[in-house]
Amino acid sequence: SAVISQKPSRDICQRGTSLTIQCQVDSQVTMMFWYRQQPGQSLTLIATANQGSEATYESGFVIDKFPISRPNLTFSTLTVSNMSPEDSSIYLCSVVRDRITDTQYFGPGTRLTVL
Amino acid sequence: AQTVTQSQPEMSVQEAETVTLSCTYDTSESDYYLFWYKQPPSRQMILVIRQEAYKQQNATENRFSVNFQKAAKSFSLKISDSQLGDAAMYFCAYRGPNTGTASKLTFGTGTRLQVTL
Numbered sequence: 001s002a003v004i005s006q007k008p009s010r011d012i013c014q015r016g017t018s019l020t021i022q023c024q025v026d027s028q029v030t031m032m033f034w035y036r037q038q039p040g041q042s043l044t045l046i047a048t049a050n051q052g053s054e055a056t057y058e059s060g061f062v063i064d065k066f067p068i069s070r071p072n073l074t075f076s077t078l079t080v081s082n083m084s085p086e087d088s089s090i091y092l093c094s095v096v097r098d099r100i101t102d103t104q105y106f107g108p109g110t111r112l113t114v115l
Numbered sequence: 116a117q118t119v120t121q122s123q124p125e126m127s128v129q130e131a132e133t134v135t136l137s138c139t140y141d142t143s144e145s146d147y148y149l150f151w152y153k154q155p156p157s158r159q160m161i162l163v164i165r166q167e168a169y170k171q172q173n174a175t176e177n178r179f180s181v182n183f184q185k186a187a188k189s190f191s192l193k194i195s196d197s198q199l200g201d202a203a204m205y206f207c208a209y210r211g212p213n214t215g216t217a218s219k220l221t222f223g224t225g226t227r228l229q230v231t232l
Contacts, residue, residue, distance in 0.1 A: 042224050109159065
């Protein structure tokens with residue numbers, strides 16, 4: 001597995017503002033992903049964070065709303081822009097360490113509440 | 116598109132007993148991967164067990180085992196000797212073949228497991 005940390009662990013924000021969530025891994029990983037888990041729901045993939053290039057977004061998610069950076073093989077950020085109460089969710093990053101097992105390991109998540 | 120169905124929103128088991136959580140999926144692929152993740156109240160997603168579709172042998176991890184029925188597209192999780200620490204939300208997840216692109220996981224809606232004394 002991999003040791004994955006996320007910052008902040010939780011935050012309460014005002015509508016119209018933006019929040020950047022950080023995901024840090026203890027060693028280089030091949031792939032990083034960002035998921036959203038709305039209250040009482042399952043996980044939905046937002047995007048794949050690509051190192052050195054633009055993220056690959058899933059249907060229903062756009063770069064203007066969820067800009068993602070991945071400057072190196074151990075770090076990524078997700079920004080939730082122009083927030084509304086509907087953005088209140090848990091945001092989780094996950095990583096794949098090697099493409100042989102291709103197993104995703106998750107960070108502890110960031111609980112976001114938008115007022 | 117692939118779908119994952121967990122038909123049991125909630126399950127309850129007594130400590131030391133055995134419980135089985137069900138999961139079915141739909142795919143046209145022949146090579147894929149299935150996972151069970153556990154999410155306790157701390158919200159950390161923890162990998163419980165992993166199954167490769169091309170392997171006929173059911174995966175096991177200590178008290179956790181799966182019953183993988185490829186033809187029926189069924190992937191149930193059996194927890195033996197249940198412990199209080201097993202109480203959590205359990206998610207079944209599907210991943211398609213390794214095509215060299217994003218390894219997208221598709222999750223089911225989850226089953227909340229309660230463990231009683």
